[in-house]
Amino acid sequence: xxxxxxxxxxxxxxxxxxxxxxxxxxxxxxxxxxxxxxxxxxxxxxxxxxxxxxxxxxxxxxxxxxxxxxxxxxxxxxxxxxxxxxxxxxxxxxxxxxxxxxxxxxxxxxxxxxxxxxxxxxxxxxxxxxxxxxxxxxxxxxxxxxxxxxxxxxxxxxxxxxxxxxxxxxxxxxxxxxxxxxxxxxxxxxxxxxxxxxxxxxxxxxxx
Numbered sequence: 525x526x527x528x529x530x531x532x533x534x535x536x537x538x539x540x541x542x543x544x545x546x547x548x549x550x551x552x553x554x555x556x557x558x559x560x561x562x563x564x565x566x567x568x569x570x571x572x573x574x575x576x577x578x579x580x581x582x583x584x585x586x587x588x589x590x591x592x593x594x595x596x597x598x599x600x601x602x603x604x605x606x607x608x609x610x611x612x613x614x615x616x617x618x619x620x621x622x623x624x625x626x627x628x629x630x631x632x633x634x635x636x637x638x639x640x641x642x643x644x645x646x647x648x649x650x651x652x653x654x655x656x657x658x659x660x661x662x663x664x665x666x667x668x669x670x671x672x673x674x675x676x677x678x679x680x681x682x683x684x685x686x687x688x689x690x691x692x693x694x695x696x697x698x699x700x701x702x703x704x705x706x707x708x709x710x711x712x713x714x715x716x717x718x719x720x721x722x723x724x725x726x727x728x729x730x731x732x
Contacts, residue, residue, distance in 0.1 A: 529632045530639045530725050531655060535647040535700070536662035537691040539669030539676075539684075541707040541714075545662050546643055548715055553638055553722050556631040560644035560652065563627070564620050568593055573619045581615055617650045625655065638726060645691070648700045660721070661701035663694065665708045 532555075536542050549555045567574035570591050578586060578593060582601065588594045602612045624642060631640045647653050664672075670684040679687070698704060703721060707714045 529637060530657050531628060532639060532641045532725070533647050533653055533656035533659040534641055534643045534662060535645060535659060535697060536664070536707075537645065537669065537697070538687060539672045540662045540664040541672070542643060542662045544711070545705065545707065545714065545718065546641060548718060549641055549722065552715075552719070553726070554636060555639045555641045555722075556634070556637045557641045557643065558624055558627050558631070560620060560624065560642065560646075560650060563623050564616060567619060567623060573623075574616050577615050577619060578612075581611075613649065621651050621655075624652065628655065639722070653700055658702040658725075659700055660703045660705050661697045662705050662707050663697070664706075668708055 534542060534545065546557050546559075550557055564574060566572060568578070569575060575593060578598070582598075586593055586597050586601070598612070602609045628640050628642070631637050642652055642656060644650055644652055647656075647659060653659055666688060669688065670681065673679050673684045673687070674681065705714065705717055705721075
């Protein structure tokens with residue numbers, strides 16, 4: 525056990541239903557959820573550590589008139605080529621990881637916290653797998669993910685497929701996962717699987 529309480533990494537592609545899984549774990553078991561994207565957004569606000577690092581590297585060209593980071597400009601730089609993406613990741617990821625380490629340490633001190641869940645689509649790429657006792661991959665069939673994206677975000681079929689194509693492959697996710705949570709079927713089946721996994725983990729901690 526890396527911490528005094530279990531730390532579970534949750535990953536998966538867009539439309540897989542990670543948010544639903546996290547909400548269930550939070551409501552049913554009282555886990556503390558740390559979302560890497562949210563941490564990144566907080567640190568990217570003016571004065572934040574990621575904000576300062578990006579401005580130091582790219583200058584005012586990435587800023588809006590109100591001094592907030594222009595995410596569209598930053599994205600255009602990131603997606604210019606693979607090296608550009610790597611450079612931005614090399615700036616952001618270590619800072620975000622350090623902040624997540626701090627938040628995990630704070631969470632495990634809370635008596636009400638039975639476990640910590642760290643969610644990230646790029647769990648391994650962000651160096652976060654080493655912080656976790658085990659990794660869960662939330663899997664959903666591609667056609668279901670597409671239907672969910674169309675319904676929740678109003679995307680076209682073409683846009684959905686384009687997004688999925690840019691994401692990590694099913695194989696890449698499975699390579700880092702200790703458990704695969706199939707979220708393709710009824711919610712009750714996913715919840716039953718989550719119940720089994722959490723009870724296994726908490727039993728090992730002596731909490732059941």
